[in-house]
Amino acid sequence: MKTVTPEDQLRETLAKPMFNTVLKAWVGDGTTDYEVYLRTAELLSLQTTLDRLTDPDELMFQIVHQAQEVWLKLLSHELAGVVGEVDRDALWETSARLDRAIRIAECLEREIGVLETMTPDTYQIIRRSLGNGSGQQSPGYNGVLAAAEQVAAALDRLLDRRGVPVAAVYSTEVAQPDLKRVCELLVDLDERFQGWLVAHFMLVRRTIGVGHGVNALDGVPTRVLTGRMTQPLFRTLWQVRNELTESWRRDGGYAPGAARESR
Template sequence: MSNHKGCPMSGAGATETSDASWHDAQMDFAKDMSYGDYLALDQILNAQHPLSPEHNEMLFIVQHQTSELWMKLALHELRAARECVRQDQLPPAFKMLTRVSRIMEQLVQAWNVLATMTPPEYSAMRPYLGMSSGFQSFQYREIEFILGNKNAAMLRPHAHQPQHLALLEEALRTPSLYDEAIRLMARRGFAIDAACIERDWTRPAGENASVEAAWLEVYRKPEAHWELYELGEKFVDLEDAFRQWRFRHVTTVERVIGFKRGTGGTEGVSYLRKMLDVVLFPELWKLRTDL
């Protein structure tokens, strides 16, 4: 170990020490779990199966597979955060929501990598994609539902996969993360309309004056409602990051395919631009004007 803080040892002595440590290590992985075993790397690294002869298809596959892994983690955190809010346990939820915002940043960067694919490169591999499209991502759809952008019509692309359809139907029927926050505010004494506490959870909440009034009180007296004040800011951070992800998505798609229709039959860029106007937590954004 180095005697100099912040500075690793260098030179022959360090090499000899490292070599000795290496030889002393237990390396019989037939009896124990290795790094690759723990991470199931054989399955993960052999899950890329390009269908075209194009060099760039590997980029396309890896970018989408890694994005799905990040979405899996985001859902793990969002479900847990929603449960924490439901149980009035906000401090753990803060950490989870912060983590999701950082995951969104990773997803933004993933689009930057895909943007290195030029239109001719994508066009060469596009015929091999069939009807496959990111629009069909059931994990992305659950993220939308848990954040409150509910739309039963979005179940249709998943009708051919019963297990995914059942998961999304449950997510559609379950109160969103924001719904649970509004119910929490009611439990803490804010005058929230009854229609916001028990309603048809399969529909988006829409703006509500009583909810905005409650958030305004929280933001005008943050020292008296610190946990809710922090929760509101975590929501704004999350939506800010989500908007950037959406914007980077539409920009990358326009850069690579222009205004062609998507492989799954969607309107492509036109549809994605409409999604930029969706506001997940409207009262938290409106109060900034009203404060």
């Protein structure tokens, strides 16, 4: 006869409705307004049941990836809103939405850290049940790429309406601070997104490695991730940095330690 441990008892308790002492009501059966609105019964049934997990960490692996897909869905949704606002020249609203998008991207990167608590030997067990799945198949990831292309196109249309090339946005001779602010927020978002890809690369590196002969489940060598993680969403906004530096001159500056005129 199997001995029932306190852990077993706790897990059994957590699987049942629980009495909330503040509300003086039972919660967890899917009938409260909170549960109905968020569809918690359906949401919490989307993971493999405890008795069928290949390893206890598989639940963490599955939940984190599901959460990432939901965040990526929201990020794509916000980027679609950016397209509409940019096309309406509503740049104040655009800046507010981009601030939200940046925070979403930060959430994506932080969540990768949860997966890093899984050791390589544990992942090798979980990996046997993943088929040929890989991050390249992620609908959320591909959705963000598609949405970002449309944001870049909307920015091009905005620049055309203003009659301003990207380089001029960063010129002291062309004062368009609202446009400059939007461009910088897009760079912020792009940097966070690339940071997420870098975090994913490090996750892959510490779980299965990125050496020669190491392939993802879809057959793609893991070493190709080094190129993917540095591919920007908004290439033009990064290229302009190169152009500004290439055209830079020392004229007008001061020698180190030289007296400077007051402004």
